[in-house]
Amino acid sequence: MRIARGFALLPVLALLGAAPAPGDAVAEVDPFIGVDWGGGAFVGAAVPFGMVKLGPDMESFDGVPTKFGYRSAGRILGFSHTHLSGAAGKYGNIRVMPASGPLDMTDLASPRSAESDAPGYYTSKLTRPDVRAELTADARAGVHRYTFLSARPAHLTVRIDQMLSKSPGPEDQRFLGGSVHLASRHEIDGMGRYAGGWNMGGEYRVYFALVTDRDASGVRSWTGGAPSAGKDVTVSGDHPLGAVLDFGAHAGQTVTARVGLSFVSIHQARHNALAAAGFDATRAAATARWRRALAPITVDGGTPAQRRELYTALYHVMLLPTDRTGENPNWQSGEPYYDDYYTLWDTFRSQWPLLTLIAPDRSRDMVRSLIDIYRHDGWLPDGRSGNINGRTQGGSNADVVIADAFVKGLRGIDYRTALQAVLKDATVSPENPQKEGRGGLPDYLGKGYISTRYERAGSRTVEYAYDDYAIAELACGLGRDDLARAFAKRAGNWANLWDRSLSVEGVSGFLRPRNPDGSWAAPYLVERGTWPDFMYEADIWTYSLYAPQDVARLIGLSGGKAGFIKRLDTLFDHGHFDMGNEPGFLIPMLYHWAGRPDLSVDRIIAYRERDFTDRRAGIPGNDDAGAMSSWLIFQMLGFYPVAGQDVYLIGSPVFPRSTIDLGEGKRLTILAEGLGSDTTARYVQSAELNGKPLDRAWFRQSEIADGGTLRLHMGSAPSTWGTATPPPSLSDGAQFDHCPSADG
């Protein structure tokens, strides 16, 4: 960064946002946390929820780019403009790479050194071309700055035909063709057509315009072999496609390129490129946006590593979905448009509740975009990427997202249309149940469970039951008591697959497949894979405990509190819990319902401390658009949402003081008194909420909606606090007895 002499250094730095001050949350973020071991966290430059995520894509062992883009070792193939975070196999489009010396467009990969990354800014030295690469981004454009350190002929290349996970597998991406237009000696634009990826979506088009800050000595297109000067090209099908700008051989020369992206048109891509500021100003603006985005959570105390974990997790939570408002090629509306819900099955459990708490306007816009997708595509999405719904995993999880927003009082949402949308999920069979809606619905509606006739029968049944509970909440709140009661009844359907006699490792009662005639099929004792299967990405230990609407009934089916505790202990102690996948997110806290919040705390701390660290291996599985990170954030703050309900469970904070800005001047402060720097003083001994004793190990959204103070007194030995009043359950009764009158 260049600082004009004569300026006082610190104010300029603060203005540019490039050198965060001590205590600045931006400085706490380490984007390398969770890149290894399948965490797959994004590395590069982006703004919160930005459409452009510009980052390096690495060579894999066999020359094929990795599915995630970034790897800790290996050579950089180039810097592409679209990425997910914590999820694999989509995007990596419009790959830019500098080169020096003789040019071979098919052999550009370079080792790197001196790599660093921060919110909105990435840099590394590419040792082969001897180039310092710097990346920054605004929402719709990436800005690249390359400093050619040696006096060799310099090139800036762009490849359209390459992207992540390009291979012929069913979950891989395909290049369908595209075009390159050499607009001038400082501008190339064009378009690529892609399809596939994990969500098996159809074609999506990425338009781009690359504008450099200086004229090249030559501009050439490339379709294999030697690049051709001054020739526009279009290819159809998977053929080489790219372009190169050539510069002279001057040691120390810098080329800055603004690359605008669009999903609508080259015209808009060009607009997005030209709307981007210069490198330093773009970087400063990106830093400032991150500073605002991270501001709602402030903490006192904790170790540097803990603060790094917290703010990096918060950064991860705000990378996806992507705000593509105005970039929707399929319809136009005045509503916000977000893409890359990847997927709601991952994010509904804690990422959405977190955003609803700390970024309610963002959450509102995202829910509105879901409803607008329903209006125009006919269905709420579960996964959605490349402007296409798909794929479904567990249930129709948007139902829970909407209910969560509703019970938490999120305003500015057309809940009546939302009710139509979730009712469609619940009552209409979709044409393609891998894309949207609920598969196996005829069984579910007719029998109250899904039989072996359908794949994912077990996980679908229990997820649909919870989705139905969510619909009951929404219906009740909108005065549709008829619907509310009907769906509250359906919310008990999960138990229709419960086989009391099935006993495994000393625990009795598990979900079990049923044949279409209602008889039991063979138990599902060995998890075979993810699809097709009786359960999706988890086993009977996990899904048999998936009834957040009625844990009291789960306890009854497990032989009472003692039996339930033994079941949970067995699950954990026998290694059936997987912190690295979302279906189990709530399980460590189920002890709360059995009156043993201390046992929840032991499990939470065990996994929080072992599986989440401030290292490259610091996320225990795919971060899944920030889903894993959001679990960590809540558990570090000391509470955790029961997604879809206005209930938070109290755990064990990491920080002696945390403050959450709820917007509109409201603040929730969590004080953990007696907390040491370790995890010894982990158990709540007593608590006050807003100055009044709180003897429950949980609280409601309504109790903190206007902010307040939760004061926890911590100690090293379990206490009787929070043991008497468990969190609510459907079978406690009365939940849907008093819905408002119709249209009330």
Added chain:
Amino acid sequence: MRIARGFALLPVLALLGAAPAPGDAVAEVDPFIGVDWGGGAFVGAAVPFGMVKLGPDMESFDGVPTKFGYRSAGRILGFSHTHLSGAAGKYGNIRVMPASGPLDMTDLASPRSAESDAPGYYTSKLTRPDVRAELTADARAGVHRYTFLSARPAHLTVRIDQMLSKSPGPEDQRFLGGSVHLASRHEIDGMGRYAGGWNMGGEYRVYFALVTDRDASGVRSWTGGAPSAGKDVTVSGDHPLGAVLDFGAHAGQTVTARVGLSFVSIHQARHNALAAAGFDATRAAATARWRRALAPITVDGGTPAQRRELYTALYHVMLLPTDRTGENPNWQSGEPYYDDYYTLWDTFRSQWPLLTLIAPDRSRDMVRSLIDIYRHDGWLPDGRSGNINGRTQGGSNADVVIADAFVKGLRGIDYRTALQAVLKDATVSPENPQKEGRGGLPDYLGKGYISTRYERAGSRTVEYAYDDYAIAELACGLGRDDLARAFAKRAGNWANLWDRSLSVEGVSGFLRPRNPDGSWAAPYLVERGTWPDFMYEADIWTYSLYAPQDVARLIGLSGGKAGFIKRLDTLFDHGHFDMGNEPGFLIPMLYHWAGRPDLSVDRIIAYRERDFTDRRAGIPGNDDAGAMSSWLIFQMLGFYPVAGQDVYLIGSPVFPRSTIDLGEGKRLTILAEGLGSDTTARYVQSAELNGKPLDRAWFRQSEIADGGTLRLHMGSAPSTWGTATPPPSLSDGAQFDHCPSADG
């Protein structure tokens, strides 16, 4: 700590050793690393290899002390004087606990706060009696200092009848009886008799003498019910047994107690108590001893967390075995006497080679003690604790320990007697093969493998083959070429269980059980447990690769280098590798023999970075007397021993510069040039050893025995360095062709 006014502060602190200076390795140690998730690292106060390890024992959920002693949460039951580290179910003897107010000897447990631990010093506040507890130790005595903060009647209690893992299970400990003698108003002595524990050992006796720095108002013994003033007691069998010293009710009063231990006599326990200095002097001496013990490894650079991990690991490596020279109740000799080899199966792979490198005199004494145990007990131990051999796990691993010392030129050892000892292992069936020697020897000698007639037939066969290789080395070095050739031949026995046709997950060729008639038995495809079983604590993926003496042959049996690499990749990628158990320690580096040290590096870094952290969950399994920690130390330094051979494999250092003091003024310096602060520049591009190019990814002890410099040039992309010359293998030939002439 009290500092007399008028003294300059810093020199006094340095003298006392209580406040380590910046850069002091002692200050880098965090004994809480690896206490959770089964790491089981010792918490408390001890000196290197000290007989007394004084630390807190915690209440478990059901009131029974945990098997490890320490837990991160829960109440402290008291402070006992004997502990293992990273291993469970033995010791926890002579438990001291302060109390205040009305006394109930059966209800003393207290929550704690403000807990901290450092080498040689532990403190916490016991909130129930309102007492600040401080512990320190010398080799044979624990020194306790209790400050009673409230003006309540103060008590110092001791329980003889309690210890870790006291219950009737076969691997639990039993209390057999003991005695308490009220010697004066400031002295209690006595003895406890114990048996059992994980090693299922017979009776061991712990004598103690507790001497306070001031007279109590009363001294009482306790055998249940109310304590009795002035009465000595002896119990036989499992009955309550303890004592209490009563003090007045003075807020702020301090009681210091020196507790001498002995395994020989009360007289010696009393001597050990009285030989201990005051609290502050003992603490200063303990700190100074740790400073010397940690000094042989110095590093430049790395993060604070990395230095903390390194020095804590080094601390863990120096807790066991325990130096009990002069405390052997079974025989007297002029040789060193060490106990708590717990177990050699865990430690021979890297803990011993590390000590041989950085503490050769210690290693020499430990080997001498093994040989002296053979002289008097008739057998080398594998596990040994409580002065009793047992139990055996894999092979007769002392054979490898001795060979490792021998090939590395460790002097001052009676290798001729050692050869007799290992030959006895190899040729004589022990009376109790769970205690010592080799089980299944008749099969092994007659058939060249162990059949299904014996338990652990698979792991024993492959371990015995490597033990035989170790014997061949020793025999060769001692000029017994006849023996060397015979045992070199036996070293190929592992392949007698190799079934080329057994194919699992696309990999062909695995170890397989054979019936006594030589026919194949059913494949061992599901690991059932640890004992009895075909393999001990690991599966066919791990043990089929256990032939460190002949990886070249393993490669041949796996279809050549490509097949071998595919086998290793499958093992790792399908989750068959367990970083948390020792049998697989070498597997991440087996790629070296296939000419792909870069792939070794990727695996090493993956596990080093994910499974080892500076957290309470920072050791992936039982530390096993420092075995896990020693793996980490080598891999952080950037090389790893092939235990039992004079070969080290080069990996990927964490520190840009490390220096290892080899003793006698010799230093080995490892320079990693181009290393960043992350794991990006992980691959060696080229290397020099002592100024000369080194194109191998390994070196020999003889090349560094006089110290030197290993200079590694690091980069972010794999290179061809080290790919051409694999480490040695038995089937390369010539290894035992040129033994010295007899007695040469």
